Amino acid sequence: MSSRYGNRKVAQINSNNISVYDVEIFRESSTYRNFVGKYENFIGTSYTKLLTLSYTNLGSVSNNDFYTLKNKNLSNHAKDFVYPMAVRYISNKNTYVIERPPFRLNIDYRQGTAYSNAGKFPELSMWVPWTVMVFNGAEIASGEFNNVKLYFNDGPIESLDDILITSFYPNSYGDARICYSASLSDFNNVLSLREFENGNISYIYNYIFNNYMMGGWNSDLDSYLPTKFYRAVAANRTSQPANVRKSFPMLELFVDPKQDEDFYKKIASSVPKVLFNKLKKMFSRETFSYIHGNASKEKIFSRNFLIFSAFSLEQKINLISELKEIVSTNYLGSEHAANKNSYTLRSIIEKMDRSVEDLSSDNTSITSLLKQSEGLPVQLDYKVTKVDFYIKNPPMFFNEQALEAIVQMDKWILINDIILDNINSNDPPIAIEYDYANHSFDVIVQYSQREYFSVLFTEILTKYQERINADPDAKNLASRITISFFEDIIKNGLDTYLNNLERV
Amino acid sequence: MDTDLYNIIQSNLASKGIESLYNKTSSTVLLHEHIPYTSYYFNNNQREESGSYIKVIDDYQNERIITNDTALDLINNYFSCLDPVKNLNRDTGILPPGVKMIGDNYVVYEKPPTFKNVFYYNAERDSVVDTPESMSNNLTIARIPIPWQLYIAKFNQAYYVYEVSMFFMNTSLLSVDQPLYLPPLPNFYTNATLCPPIMDNMEDVDRYSKDVSGIIASSYDWVWNSGSNHDLTEACLHVARQLKKDESILRNMPDDTYTKYFNGFSVSRYAANVSQVTLMLKAWEEFSLQDVCEMKWPNTSGEYKNFRSDHSSVTEHSNFYDHLEQYLIEHGNDAEDIHYIIEEGDYDGDDYLQWVVGNNLISVEKPWLTTYTYQTILDIIIRQITAELRINLTNYKKDVYSLVNFS
Secondary structure: OOOEEEEEEEEEEEOOEEEEEEEEEEOOOHHHHHHHHOOHHHHOOOOOEEEEEEEEEEEEEEHHHHHHHHHHHHOOOHHHOOOOOEEEEEOOOOEEEEEEOOEEEEOOEEOOOOOOOOOEOOOOEEEEOEEEEEEEHHHHHOOOOOOOEEEEEOOOOOOOOOEOEEOOOOOEOOOOEEOOHHHHOOHHHHOOHHHHHOOOHHHHHHHHHHHHHHOOEOOOOOOOOOHHHHHHHHHHOOOOHHHHHHHOHHHHHHHOHHHOHHHHHHHHHHOOHHHHHHHHHHHOOOOOOOOOOOOOHHHHHHHHHHHHHHOOHHHHHHHHHHHHHHHHOOOOHHHHHHHHHHHEHHHHHHHHHHHHHOOOHHHOHHHHHOOOOOOOOEEOOOEEEEEEEEEEOOOOOOOHHHHHHHOOHHHHHHHHHHHHHHHOOOOOOOEEEEEOOOOEEEEEOOOOHHHHHHHHHHHHHHHHHHHHHHOHHHHHHHHHHHHHHOHHHHHHOHHHHHHHHHHO | OHHHHHHHHHHHHHHOOHHHHOOEEOOOOOOOOOOOEEEEEEEOOOOOOOOOEEEEEOOOOOEEEEEHHHHHHHHHHHHHOOOOOOOOOOOOOOOOOOEEEEEOOEEEEEEOOEEEEEEEEOOOHHHOOOOHHHHHHHEEEEEEEEOEEEEEEEEOOOOOEEEEEEEEEOOOOOOOOOEOEOOOOOOEOOOOEEOOOOOOOHHHHHOOOOOHHHHHHHHHHHHHOOOEEOOOOHHHHHHHHHOOHHHOOOOOOOHHHHHHHHOOOOOOOOOOOHHHHHHHHHHHOOOOHHHHHHOOOOOOOOOOOOOOOOOHHHHOOOOHHHHHHHHHHHOOOOHHHHHHHHHHOOOOHHHHHHHHHHOOOOOOOOOOOOOOEHHHHHHHHHHHHHHHOOOOOOOHHHHHHHHHOOO
């Protein structure tokens, strides 16, 4: 059993070429842990930890080619395209915030899941309020669309402290991420890869925005808002519906459209009677509880669309304003009051920046060296080399993920050099033995794990013997441990025991 | 029993000769087979103790090691030119709508049609007398409608604006092939670059945030809130020089005024006079926003701050010297001396050239026939910035030495 940690790369550059290695760190095997771990308590010292460093040679590029491309890209592709309408913020981690003013949209909604045979919603349009799309430029340029977020606003962004409302249209998650599902499955056929490689943000934004708004919605995902908000408001003011009406008239109209006769008539006249009659009960608080109702999400989306289409632009914007008001006050309760800052644009950007930092190395600059599709002949020398890395006298709270924090930097640099040198030679395998107690290390040449285990085992036995000799009272305990732990060796001999270990 | 067991195992190991196979080398081993040599270790998971480092050894065996966050940033920077979407080195701040591109040390943004006040002080900067009488006597304020504008602001590494260009457009910038035009305003070079204003104090320079949003605010103020004077007026001439009267902002001007002030001036003139600028601004005020969006505007001079006539077509013209006698007579030489002067070449050749061109004796190819597009102009701007900020083309040795010398 091994576990992978980290996101590590080594680039080795000389005047001829650049080689890039992916470095993974695997935790010691359970076999090894069983072998040495049993003695830890009895001997009184921490056992030697074993990690395996895996160096994967991803490929190499000639230095000439690299610098030719680098210089060519100095002027980059900026002159080949312009940004979309309103790029309102770009972070130094490439998080883009793109705003769009309200527009009228023809609703394309299947009243069921993506692969159902459910019918389409009748032809109807609605106002989409101010939208704010947040995504990472580098991420989507590499074809990763799962982290694109969509928010609503009641006007143009004015500051980083502006509160944004998570999209409550279908196919969006509660954290504002857009679910594209099958609609982007034709990515390679439909999109120009060249525009992505050139980082044409305008092209990419237009594609993903239009794809979401007009690519066809369904009821695969739940509707998160404004149910959640209404529930929060109602919970605070259950006994005072009049207050709710007064403070949040659009939200109230959304929950109970029948209270406004003209508005209700507008809804009724907008769709065929058959459909309206199916949903009729859901337009009155007396016959449908938005909070406790058990209607299907398909029906809830249909109901919401009818209301949204009846809203004027001003009403739709006011609804967003009310939702923002709820977030900025304490209507959502103490739990949300503590988190209300998480709805700010600042927090949304920071979160996106962090999520990208934590993502896999596939989005890092170094890897992009090997992703260039034009003008860069990459020599792909895919080869994996594993190097065992022993840590003697490890720290008490040993954490495999923080190997670089355990090994001193100057030693770490030497070790990497030595390992790379070994990888690029025909020499027999090596292993590294690092002593955390004094931060020295040894390189084991002609390394054989089996032989190392043997020596380690001998050392353990020596310490074991010393302990018994020094403390006669421990003898009885030692006898029991000996019988228990060395049973296999006594029975089959050390050689067989080690062979068995190797096979595992 | 315990001792017996130990002996059994020891002898078992010895019989395998295990100890002899177990060799160790010294921890002082250092392997440098490639010199100069750079090694990057990159781990972007835990920045504080990421173990990221850069080790550089140059031709002279100078070794430099850079670690952790600094190394991580440098490594990213080293390879960042390969990323489809380039990282900015700092957050932009909240941007106004209309930002079209942010690149290395430049930002491109547009503004919609609007009315702007132009404060034209009809004296050169050095002769400005800052008294109320002088100001009111020499100041023309015009409220003019302007079409879509595209601004390109260059800034240095410390995020200070050092050059601003403003172009006119008939629509919002929708395509990189869209033409950009010259704003015929005082203090603009004919490539649409603004003559940099002189700030009264450091507060005016420093009050902007040191990010792209601050660059935008600052560059916009450069253009519209720093006044203009009579230092540089060639751009104003090009309304009449490049465009017909009925297609420009001069179309409603009485013919006799137009003929007197805007017709038939020499291509070699590089400045408008005060009357020309004032009349043009007054004529401009009469139009609507829609008018100016549909109107023609002059071409820019592209790469150069002024239009450059290719005079070789004149000097190499077969009739170039046919007018020399007339020139010398007009310049007060005696008729009997003329042949001698010509033989000896005892005259001002440049002045003769200007005289020939100025009097339209030989036609000169008009240098403003090229219409520059956004793409062409941005390409020029990027090349200029590369030269101005000494962003050198890079190679392996330069990179190694810059890393070795990094501090």
